[in-house]
Amino acid sequence: MSASQGPHSLAFRVMRLCRPSFRIDHPLRLDALDHILGEDFFEDNACDFRSDLCYSFSGDGKRKPAMEDVGYWRRFELADLSDLIGFPGVLVLPQAFGAIYLGETFCSYISINNSSKYEIRDIIIKAEIQTERQRVLLLDTARSPVESIRSGGRYDFIVEHDVKELGPHTLVCTALYNDGDGERKYLPQFFKFVVANPLSVRTKVRSVKETTYLEACIENHTKSSLYMDQVDFEPSVQWTATTVGCDYDKPNAGPLSRQIINPPAFVRPGGTNNYLYQLKMSVHEPAQVKEEVNSVLGKLQITWRTNLGEPGRLQTQQILGNPITQKEVELQILELPLVIVSGTPFLVHLCLMNHTDRRMGPFEVFLSQENSAEEKVIMANGLWTLALSQLEAFGSTHFSLNLVATKVGALKMSGIAVVCSREKKIYDTLAAIEIFVGFK
Template identity: 65%
Template sequence: MTSTQVSHSLAFRVMRLCRPSFHVDTPLRFDPFDLLAGEDLFDDPIAASHFPRLLSTQSVNSKSNESDLTYRNRFLLHDPSDAMGLPGLLVLPQAFGAIYLGETFCSYISINNSSNFEARDIVIKAEIQTERQRILLLDTSKSPVESIRAGGRYDFIVEHDVKELGAHTLVCTALYNDGDGERKYLPQFFKFMVANPLSVRTKVRVVKETTFLEACIENNTKSNLYMDQVEFEPAQYWSATLLKADDNHSEDSVLTRETFKSPVLIRSGGGIHNYLYQLRLSSHGSAQTKVDGSNILGKFQITWRTNLGEPGRLQTQQILSSPTTRKEIELQAVEVPSVIILEKPFLVRLNLSNQTDRIMGPFEVWLSQTDSYGEKVVMVNGLQTMVLPQVDAYSSKDFQLNLIATKLGVQKITGITVFDTREKKTYEPLPDLEIFVDSD
């Protein structure tokens, strides 16, 4: 808090409002009978027969010592719940404490008149200042506080949803008439830091047409966090499915879990929990994504509560995949026969898609004459070059190649190439296609 050179009748006092914590009494307690018997007590039938008498004697002794002022019984375990060390009492916070991103900062502010004169027409303002913005929390300009008597005070509560990391300043100001009628201005500043409660680390892996997103959430606070919601909101054209281990529960338990969803506990001081999502891109979205080169997958919405129910909420930044390479023309195999007869013609259905915003083509499609082994196992049956007409923007065209195989076994169709006759440009060949060639 900064002080000014002018003497003021009024002064601000700020207290943070937050939930109390559990009061933990001496957690080390024991049952006195443990001093008389070990784990092998019941192995001896004679000793086991005296167990009820010893237990009743101990209970009588414990009752007789209830008024013992030496507190010899304060460590005795009279009830199983005593082992937790929780006597049922709560403790109010003794310090300002840590403030985390996503929480609601709630403060009780009192403006006190410590002079012997009445302060009148008090205009009070309270605002939060960060590196980026100023947020007004309270302003009594339109209805000033009429007066605060000598020794009196005016109290109010302000709240602010914390959405920025780093230094924050609670600025409290008062404009008032002093006892001698002088108009005075009182500013006071209360600084605090906002830390990040969670670390969210992500990994993206692409397997064929499926994208997997792994998220690791780590608790950076000093209290346990109960995650009410960890939801991934996919970007346009994407769909997301949360993958879970199969617990093999009964049908009743599945219905119970759907009705009541228990929160996920992430323990204090570095506890972690992992989530795995399967992402799929729609067919229209696939073409559009490749055109504009967008690699945005989506973002996480995370809500949680602390031990005593204080809520928190975070939204991550957009999660990105590896950049998408833009292709003007893409050639794909749509249908390939499962079994092909040796030296008999067969058809392979292909699709040529235009992923640009302009008309492309005409095109020529052919099969290269040799493969990597120096011989051609699969050849074109008929004209060696097929001519395709123009393809409109963001459109595609299906066509068929008539081929013939000359060798038995598992073979590969290699070297299917597309050539733009207008642009004089050859595009990347279609990846090899495996086929099985059988005899009659």
């Protein structure tokens, strides 16, 4: 039997459930003499009785001397510091649906009322949230219909939904019921609201040699101050992160050791708060190393509370950094002497690493002298080329180069390269390093 349309005995009423707000009063304080002498009486400089009549009444009705200048403009001055708050201790229930923000929990009190003179029976009630992308069922009494609602009675229920999408939302409430004459009717009602974005997150990524810095700026778009409970950064697998200028991080232990937390902070409406993270590559297992390292840095988990403690939570999308190419064979300096003297040989300790899953080599490490004459201030002390054996997959080897400086001052040491002995292919060249060479 199809559900009939027409006048309905039932009607839905929807009220959003949220915490009350503070009532703030800004009273205009008056002087009792204004009702007797007029508000401009003390503004008349020709008044001879100013010193005798300049008084006001306290709250208990007692007469007390007033200040010498009690003109009308003083009515806006604070008599006590408590007047600055303007809170009379009264809370106000929400008078409208109000603003709904992404990351909050939408909670609604729904009442279905019987306004007819008859008892309504076998009511199937459904409530769902519709967005542009999905439909979420909040309540369905199809398996256990409401037996009856008497004339003038109602049936109440509460629904909750975690808001995870921006834009228009529709709360759809439907009822399928038997009317007083036994006719089956279908009642749909729609309640629309828009979900706004409470925060905007702007990020900047900068790379300095082997370190990447991530700056996150969080701006409050709501009309009230937000208590930023936590701003957690969860780096991806190949990164480790520390917060710059913050000693509130979790200890590096346990399953949450990759979670970086900032201390709580208040952000006023339209205000911003900035966070800075230092990220470094972290490879715990050789199998995790790839030639092309994923540029995904991680994501932010943001939780906050409003003035009266209502919680909210947002998770950003994956934050991307600059693409990083992992070298097949990498040459790194491990240690340089603290004191380098001109004409005296010194050792540079280096490490050669194989980042591939196959055997590489053999290799030759040499100090190039082919560029400008300026580079010859650092020369090899002995053989120009050092031979190294093959490296196993994901293996490494340590070795030292014997060098000598021929000049004094701040010099640049460059040209140290590694080449495959068979293919004559240069795999890596060290960037120029500035050293200071002193006298003997």
